[in-house]
Amino acid sequence: MRKKQAQILIVDDQEEILFSAKMILKKHFETIFTENNPKKIISILNENEINVVLLDMNYRIGFEDGREGIHWLKEIKTLSPQTIVILMTAFGKIDTAVEGIKIGAFDYVLKPWHNEKLLETIDKAVAESRKNTKKAVTGSIQNTEKSYFVGTSPKIKQAYSIAEKVAKTDANVLILGENGTGKYVFAEFIHQNSQRKNETFVHVDLGSLSDNLFESELFGYAKGAFTDAKTDTAGRFESAQNGTIFLDEIGNIPLHLQSKLLHVLQTKTVTRLGESKARPLNVRIISATNNDIKAEVKNKTFREDLLYRINTMEINLPSLRERKDDIVPMAHFILEKIAEKYNQDNWKFEENVAPYLEKYPWKGNIRELENKIERALILAENNTISVNDLDILNFEEIQENDENPLSEMEKSAIEKALFKHHGNISKTAEELGLSRAALYRRIEKYALKNG
Template sequence: MKELKPGKILIVDDNEDLLKAAKIFLKRHFGQVDTEINPDLLPILIVNEQYDVIMLDMNFTKDVSSGQEGFYWLDRILELDSSAVVVLITAYGDVNTAVRAIKEGATDFVLKPWENEKLLATINASLQLRQTKLEVHQLKNQQQQIYQDIDSKFKDIIGQSAGMIKVFETIERVAGTDANVLILGENGTGKELIARAIHRNSRRHREAFVGVDLGSITSTLFESELFGHKKGSFTDAKEDRTGRFEQANKGTLFLDEIGNLPLALQAKLLAALQNREVTRVGANKATPVNIRLISATNMPIHNMVYDNSFRQDLLYRINTIEITLPALRERLDDIPHLANHFIEVYAKKYNKDIRKAGEGLIKRMQKYHWPGNIRELQHSIERAVIMTNHSVLQPEDLFIQKQLAPEKQEEMVSLDHLNIEDVEKILIRKALQKHNGHITRAAEELGLTRSSLYRRLERYGL
């Protein structure tokens, strides 16, 4: 016995003889073939059953020649199921009408009386199209869920201190505008979190939020990364690539670590922002872009203007509104809320029965300087949750080095005690102080690459 192909087919026509003939033939090939003489029942049928192919007559008894009933029911079907595959049934003289219907969303049409083999080929092709539509729909849903999962990490900004309330008020005032925003703050204070909050509350929230870490982009790849390139424009350009500006079109572009951008690249960035257009590497024509710009840096960017390491005109362009995030040591009242939030997150992740941070632990945390800010606190809590056997975290659960002022730490390093990490940390701090926080210059003086220096800053919470 021939194996039937999976597929649910519905045939809607007011000709009973045609329905019987079609069902007899198609039942030999497909698992489910339903027929209906009354098109008014279409909404109920579609809601109760997800058909892969719907064969629809263009003319019913109420309107035997114009096809208007067919157009009406085609619209209703696509309204009820945007992925529906509709094959029209029409007479030879109505081909022009059928072509018009295809432009309005139908998949194909068959002429009656039809040849069985042609009908079978049309339905098989339609089934493949239906499968493709369902896969695309599923991918879109998965992508949307991924975006929601990514964004959920930044959804709730935890903070009740005076400094954070001021930040919240600023976000509320500026989010609904298209004003460029510059976010200032130390490493680990949550600058990207604030940028996402601004985007989420803006008129562009349904469009893309595209982030770029300017500190990690080499000068040779800067234009390709931000503006895109054409295939063959340089050795590794094996295909056309859309740059971050174009990816963020109609949405928000977040330029992180903008203070680390060399002067030559600052000029190229300024030109793109002023002209509101980008030219891909290897292209002759510029592409207009419509973005909302949010930038961030942990460097003293206003001081950098005075020592000519950051362009003043670029600073004017990016800082219509400035938001300065307080360091964690300046918002001690928020530490209990942050600690308990991360305890809840990691207790669930590692399946641990941990309820909260004890009072002793909170007091200890509030005495600590937190050079790595919230990022350091988060990692410390995660480590404590993994290692503890307590249901309430205690001071001994949290590994925090005894806090010393930077100058005292330097005094502690002597020939009798040369811990390589302590020495490296002090050298990095001195290089950053010498060059006013300029990562590139500090890295050059230390004999490191920018990426190597960034890794050490992350490791030491600097």
């Protein structure tokens, strides 16, 4: 049997898993790498053209919520967007694996796996990898130039205008905005428009780092620095050398660790745990937070001198509520991108969707809009997304008065749902997100028939 030309990386902290998977896959694929330390992923990707990564979701004893896997998935997709990632998880952790698929994983396999199922999944991933490579070569997608949606809102246009100007410098940038307003995308935009765009963009979610991992993760460590320090390991700052490091959720750093970060920014050097040698850094710093950082300074929970270091330029990203005219065109932009992700064409929204999109509160901002559109694309039929598919009939938040501009839309949606479920109150209420009592009140209010 001829082996398929593919380079596959297996990452798991259990040697028996690595051995078993390698024995199965090496009979079918040309090159198999194995690694028990996820921190080596970046260097392996930099040195090899990896087609598929088979990635475990848990590495440290006592941490079994899958967040490490999600973290490394994001890192792989940032560093090597063409690489296909398959997650490995235990039966009881499927929810986290599904979350991983939403943010870019190709699929997941359960441990212990069935050999045939594992081979089938890897085979599909290799085929997908080849498809991605072909697209990049033929130019049918933008391979290095990522497209960004700006919109027409004055606030967002001003933010992008500032970003384009500051990108040409090495000034430190602080991005402020609610959860889901696109701070990561905005930081990436600054990097892509800078002189460092061909260097590494390293994203660090500071909100997910525990206190005891803060220094080792950011600054690295020497062999023997602590019990599990078996090799010299570079931290995230060194990984971003000559490029950009994005310190997300910087407002969540405890006060006692802020001085350590401040020292790195002031001296432009980093010292690994267990060493005394300071290593010079050439790194662009972009930070972000959804906290009221100036109030934290006033309350003495965030150092004022650290704030001065990170906000040479401060950029505020508006919420979707502040840029309502952008919601509908943004939804179309997102739908096109998600359809492309799933290799599908000719998706559209029903004609009556636009007013619902504009009136929905979008408390989760762009992230919520993306999630609802992706879910709708998976569930919808005939390549057409309806209001019901989007799950934005959130009528509990609508004030009940006859002058409400959504009254007619609400009435129409209830009529459609009643018809769809043949007058079944329980199913209709469930679809609309209402209690049975609330649905009965609306049926009476609009004089609807439910039979």
